[in-house]
Amino acid sequence: MSKELIRLSQCTMAFDGEVVLNSIDLVINDKEFLTLLGPSGCGKTTTLRIIGGFATPTSGDVFFDGVRINDLPPYKRTVNTVFQKYALFPHLNVFENVAFGLRINRHGGKKLSKAEITQRVMEMLEIVSLKGFENRDVTSLSGGQQQRVAIARALVNRPKVLLLDEPLGALDMRLRKDMQNELKRIHEAMGITFIYVTHDQEEALAMSDTVVVMDGGVIQQIGTPEAIYNEPVNAFVADFIGESNIVDGIMIADGVVEIFGRRFKCLDGGFAPNEPVDVVIRPEDVDIVDVKDGMLTGTVTNITFKGVHYDVIVDFKGFKWLIQTTDFCPVNSYIGIKIDPDGIHIMKKSAYSGMFGDYSSYSAEYDEIGDADYEPEEPDIEEAPYEA
Amino acid sequence: MKLRSLAIPYVGWMAVFVIAPVLIVLGYALTDAAGGLTLANFQKMGEYTAVFSRSFLLAAISTALCLLIGYPAAYLLSREKPRVQRIMLMLIMLPMWMNFLLRTYAWMSILENTGLLNRLLSFLGLPTLNIINTPGAVVIGMVYNFLPFMILPIYSVIVKIDNSLIEAAQDLGAGTASVFRKVIFPLSLPGVLSGITMVFVPAVSTFVISQLLGGGANILLGDLIEMQFLGSAYNPHLGSAIALVMMVIVMLCMWLMNKFGAGEEQAVML
Incomplete structure (x- = not known):
């Protein structure tokens, strides 16, 4: 719980001279459920994209397990992302969406056999309660189901860190509450680090070990939900x-x-x-x-x-x-x-x-x-x- | 219900200028000069197998070349900054604003035996080429004229692919080549299919290009049909039959391709 996994050191991000992230320092521990919380435009998504490899900080460094990863492209990082609007591949069915990462011949690793892929995909579909949906068209699924496919697709690669970019934003209230519990359960079951971005403070308080409150590209406070509230x-x-x-x-x-x-x-x-x-x-x-x-x-x-x-x-x-x-x-x-x-x-x-x-x-x-x-x-x- | 009535003018237009002409063509094809019902026009077509196969072969080669040149162009264009994209699109469409005949005449003067190309080659001390009046010249003319029709539909499909899908693929371990092979290409297929249609159909029926660049030796279906209506061989019944058969073959090709590309949503065809 206390081992350091990711460190952002004085990370600044500017687009066309506009600073969206102002020299932030952040340490994320192994197996932690950490939430980046703030209003839109506060820099929380940019921070997540820096960790995911989709953005390179204008200045400052990102370390993963002590190694500087500023220039490491996303496909070489042991991090997977659940995107805001799920970003499921519309031309693939549920099974193929989840299997996508497993079918990629990652450099260094050897290719998985067909049986291994099937086994891991089915296992993951079971975890996200989507057994029996493997041949369904992703466009025919409800928002909550698409959400689960997106989570399964990310987790099946056994990443060290799961990044979640406002994953519940498009769901209705009841489904959100269910998915909050679901995500907490998955977090405990997988035993990996979750970095969660949201603007919903209730969500942040309910789910996180650590909450990082951001505004104006600056971290305002880091602490447990109780500390942040009290x-x-x-x-x-x-x-x-x-x-x-x-x-x-x-x-x-x-x-x-x-x-x-x-x-x-x-x-x-x-x-x-x-x-x-x-x-x-x-x-x-x-x-x-x-x-x-x-x-x-x-x-x-x-x-x-x-x-x-x-x-x-x-x-x-x-x-x-x-x-x-x-x-x-x-x-x-x-x-x-x-x-x-x-x-x-x-x-x-x-x-x-x-x-x-x-x-x-x-x-x-x-x-x-x-x-x-x-x-x-x-x-x-x-x-x-x-x-x- | 009210909105539907807005379509009435178009339905009328279709009836008068599309359906009726097809029926007239059908009528001509099934009759002889005396007005009696006959299948002779179709039987006579056997003599023109060479023209049929040449037309489809040259159109297929041109379509393939357009795809080969057009796909990378469309893909690379979609990766550019919006400003660059706008300028490049303009440049791609610019020749289309010039008269089609004029463009083809220009190619004539480039490819002629004493044309620009050969003058340049001999200036450089290289052997001259005999391109004009060969099937190669026809293909060059088709590719040049129809390339924008390949690039534009592919580009407009690729540019609409949600960037988060590409990021998701990268996130799942896909490098640039895998992202293209597993996400961008499959999602661009509807554009490819409509590009193929938009190039193949006019290419298979063209007559100006083959006349100007192919000379008399390389006549295509379009020329053959034209000859039946305007030329010395005047026989609108045979011309109609050829046109009809060509239409059926083209429809068959498109149908097969559609079937082949089925499963890809929204294939824009026919």
Whole structure:
């Protein structure tokens, strides 16, 4: 688990002078499930293509098992890829698609016998639950089935690393969840490294050993899903991974932060006295209490039923927070909130400060729209005057 | 339903200018000068076996040469940058905007015994060649005139092959040669088939090229048919019969090829 397999060292990639990858350093360990996560254009796919051999970094080095492989063409790498739109060969049936890599006489290796090829293809079709489909035309398969063929076609070559480029992007919600479990199962069964590219943070958290959050061609944070969620390094990561309220604060001393002129206990430290910071408070870490017990008080401006909980928007001095609670509180009700010290996470100020974490533009469709191409459509929320 | 009615003008056009003429040809072929039903026209065709075989042979050779030259050209063209592709396509199509007769006359003056080619050869102190009025000259003329019809369909199929398929093949261990053999070539077959059709059909029925470059000794089916309608041998009944037989043979060739290439989707034929 801890043996280093791939190392990107100060890799920069520029197309026509436009930098899409800015001097990234990344170590990928053997047998790890690592996810490159970020919005479109963040450089995650470029990173994957560099590892796959489809792109050569403008500067910097790529090492595989300690050997520099910058100029090694894709067909000489012990890496296989599941492409975004599957890229199945339309002129070949399922069996021949999967057998494609086995039929290639790889230099050095000897050609596999017909029986060996058949055996390995059938074995792999069994693993991806496509037994009985071998003679089917790939164009006649559903998206989920094509996906499985693509995975089988890559894995049958027994690569050391499987690269997956947003492989679930074209599938519907239910199928995605199934395939997530399926991929995790295959990862465990094969015992190889998976490098997974996605813009879906839930997918990343659910599947990965390590998540690499990227934006603007720069790695923002590398860590376990728990670390990324609980200890985001900056406002971008906090906002991209899950919902978060991000407010300006001042670090009075270790363990004490001032928000909206009030002091809160927290668990973080190591900042300069009175250093301005970004404070992240996850919606589920806020408790709604009576006004007299509240650390802060505000007015409910919107409430949406989400099934497991309500999304409540509360106005604190013009800054709107998202709170997730199972208690119903009607619009315009005046409430207090309480936050435990471990619900407050302090981040250094960054270029992303002030860009995220305010729910003023919240609408009920917010979640459906997601992070991609979000354009605020503000509903007329009745603004109740705030009274201290 | 409304959209379908838009096709009515074309259906009418087809009926008047395609179906009706074929029926007229059929009528002529099955009758004699007196108007009586007869198969004599078809029997008489036995005399022209040499012309038939020469036509199909020269057309086949020309088509093969066009494929041999056109496929690599189309493939290499598709690998170029878009800007280069546009310029090269222009250059390929440019001669087609020049009159067909003019182009063929130009070849005449190149290949003549005292033409440009031989003058160049003798200038260089090399022996001159006798090309004009040989089957070779006819083939040169066909290849020159019909090459764009081979390059364009192949190019347009290759250029549409999804780059991710090529990357997938590379990813699975295929080097440049394997990628071509196992992915690009099989996927380009529909273009090859329609290229072959678009070259072979006009080549087998041409008459200008053979007249201008082949001289009187190398007449083709086209010339033979022309002679029956416009020449001294005036016999539209025989001409119709020859045209009909040629059409059937061509259709048979295309059908066989289609069958051969079956399994490849969307073979654009006939």
